[in-house]
Amino acid sequence: MITFQLKDIRKTFQSGDIEEEVLKGVNLSLEKGRVTALTGTSGSGKSTLLTIAACLQTPSSGRILFQGENLASLREKNLRKVRAEEFGFIFQSSHLVPFLTVEEQLEMMVEVSGKQGCKKDIDSILRRVGLSHRQNSYPSSLSGGEKQRAAIARAVIHRPAVLFADEPTASLDSKKSMEVMTLLQDMTTSLGMSTLLVTHEEEMLAFADQVVRMEDGRVTDR
Amino acid sequence: MNMALKEMKKNKTRFLIIGAVVFLISLLVFLLSGLSNGLSEDNMASIRNLPDGTFHMSEEAEGSYTQSLIEEETIQENTEDESFAFSVQMGALETGTQKHSLAFFTTTAPSHFPDVQEGHVFVDQSLKQEGVTAGEDLEHPQSGRSLVVSGFVDNERFSHAPVAFTNAEDFRTMFRMDQKQVLYTSKNVDIKGLDAFSKKEFLASIPSYQAEQMTLSMILWFLVLISGMLFAIFFYMMNVQKTGMFGILKAIGFHTRDLFIMMWTQMLMITFLSVLLSVIISQVASFLLPETMPYDLPLETTLWLAGLFFAVGFLGSTLSGLHIRQIKPLEAIQQGEG
Ligand SMILES: Nc1ncnc2c1ncn2[C@@H]1O[C@H](COP(=O)(O)OP(=O)(O)OP(=O)(O)O)[C@@H](O)[C@H]1O
Ligand SMILES: [Mg+2]
Numbered sequence: 367m368i369t370f371q372l373k374d375i376r377k378t379f380q381s382g383d384i385e386e387e388v389l390k391g392v393n394l395s396l397e398k399g400r401v402t403a404l405t406g407t408s409g410s411g412k413s414t415l416l417t418i419a420a421c422l423q424t425p426s427s428g429r430i431l432f433q434g435e436n437l438a439s440l441r442e443k444n445l446r447k448v449r450a451e452e453f454g455f456i457f458q459s460s461h462l463v464p465f466l467t468v469e470e471q472l473e474m475m476v477e478v479s480g481k482q483g484c485k486k487d488i489d490s491i492l493r494r495v496g497l498s499h500r501q502n503s504y505p506s507s508l509s510g511g512e513k514q515r516a517a518i519a520r521a522v523i524h525r526p527a528v529l530f531a532d533e534p535t536a537s538l539d540s541k542k543s544m545e546v547m548t549l550l551q552d553m554t555t556s557l558g559m560s561t562l563l564v565t566h567e568e569e570m571l572a573f574a575d576q577v578v579r580m581e582d583g584r585v586t587d588r
Numbered sequence: 589m590n591m592a593l594k595e596m597k598k599n600k601t602r603f604l605i606i607g608a609v610v611f612l613i614s615l616l617v618f619l620l621s622g623l624s625n626g627l628s629e630d631n632m633a634s635i636r637n638l639p640d641g642t643f644h645m646s647e648e649a650e651g652s653y654t655q656s657l658i659e660e661e662t663i664q665e666n667t668e669d670e671s672f673a674f675s676v677q678m679g680a681l682e683t684g685t686q687k688h689s690l691a692f693f694t695t696t697a698p699s700h701f702p703d704v705q706e707g708h709v710f711v712d713q714s715l716k717q718e719g720v721t722a723g724e725d726l727e728h729p730q731s732g733r734s735l736v737v738s739g740f741v742d743n744e745r746f747s748h749a750p751v752a753f754t755n756a757e758d759f760r761t762m763f764r765m766d767q768k769q770v771l772y773t774s775k776n777v778d779i780k781g782l783d784a785f786s787k788k789e790f791l792a793s794i795p796s797y798q799a800e801q802m803t804l805s806m807i808l809w810f811l812v813l814i815s816g817m818l819f820a821i822f823f824y825m826m827n828v829q830k831t832g833m834f835g836i837l838k839a840i841g842f843h844t845r846d847l848f849i850m851m852w853t854q855m856l857m858i859t860f861l862s863v864l865l866s867v868i869i870s871q872v873a874s875f876l877l878p879e880t881m882p883y884d885l886p887l888e889t890t891l892w893l894a895g896l897f898f899a900v901g902f903l904g905s906t907l908s909g910l911h912i913r914q915i916k917p918l919e920a921i922q923q924g925e926g
Pocket of ligand 1: 381408410411412
């Protein structure tokens, strides 16, 4: 089931007099319970596409269809609400809040999303990412892999419809990367999310249900 | 969950330091204010404690009461309710062994000052401590005039000296002065040939008073300003450090408003605790300081100053936080990758 669609997305950056078209009409569909991996050469526009899909920047043209609405035409006020309630984010570095314990990171996300009912799931999510014993630790005392697992827990605790992950394994060794990817795949199916994953590591593509290759602002293969 | 408090709990030292600095500055402001107020009272209680009214001096005096002379006619024309005219001269009275510096007052109507018979004098009760007793004879050395102490008055001071209230006749003999210097009216009326001053303006026209108070209040305002800047600098540095985090929080759905509330909560906590502590200490100081020390800090002044600290802290932190509005979630994420 398709839950999220990008239609003819274009993005042009203006630097001085030079206009550079970074995305040249990209179409993409995400399905419920499926991981879509976005891969391609460096500078091909993967991150730009992901941040546009995640409503962190606006496309120059094109439509973002989600829950019967075109997100590209919404104002920031409404987009903030969509991001808080329906999106989950995982970044290359974990970006945990330094003064909150692992458990509090999740509580914070529950509050921001306004889905108080998810509070009861904190324990079970932490168990699933293997951090039950670290729930009262601050990020500074976690290892790289633990941080990223905490970030995953925070990204899914409010049961978002779409999960965005931009190179979530880039700072991890291959064993830790596999763990994180297994977890992502697992969460995607069990929570019924649509996951968009950007990666340039070929080994990670094995965890995806759909692989989309990009080159120079265009999708070349899917 | 209160993120502002969690952050303070995690980074205790940082917040303790700024709290300690605000505490010290506010304590200094309170103590100085008490001193300034106490000095003002010690200096000019007799004028300060008059009800608000208008002080008139002759135009030629150009705002200097020692140069002012008011015609008898003018005084006669302005005898409504509480108005009266008075003169002040600095001088001294002697007992056999002791000399007491005094500010001599004489008034036309005993509405706010005691009614004194010829040959008598009322003096400020501080002279009791110097050994003066009621019924004692005191001599004015320059004129040879002798005055009987008929009683003591509470808290009457002028130019840092205790006040002696004398009869007009005695005043004339002692200082060879017939006319009154200042006319006080309770209402704000315009009198031909006279300049009108409010109580505040009249006090400010007295050079020694002005100099004393101005220095102190300048220090005071500087301290308040410094504390505002401290808040601004502190929160600016904190916010710059947290720019990336704020961007991420915005990305996952925080309102800009939420981020400001976090900052304000911390500002309020710091100010509340530091100022509360210095209010307590400065109030307790009123009891501990020796009687002779001019220190007077009414609760009203304290509350007013405390309010000022909150306002200044709010302004400082808000101004330094304005850039939070401009933080784009995207930049933070990209910076994090760099
Ligand atoms: N804000 C911007 N202003 C101008 N140019 C930009 C901006 N953001 C991205 N670009 C340009 O767009 C192109 C695509 O960038 P993007 O970050 O999407 O690539 P990517 O596929 O994620 O690459 P990588 O694999 O290295 O992360 C690059 O040439 C980049 O310089
Ligand atoms: Mg990228």
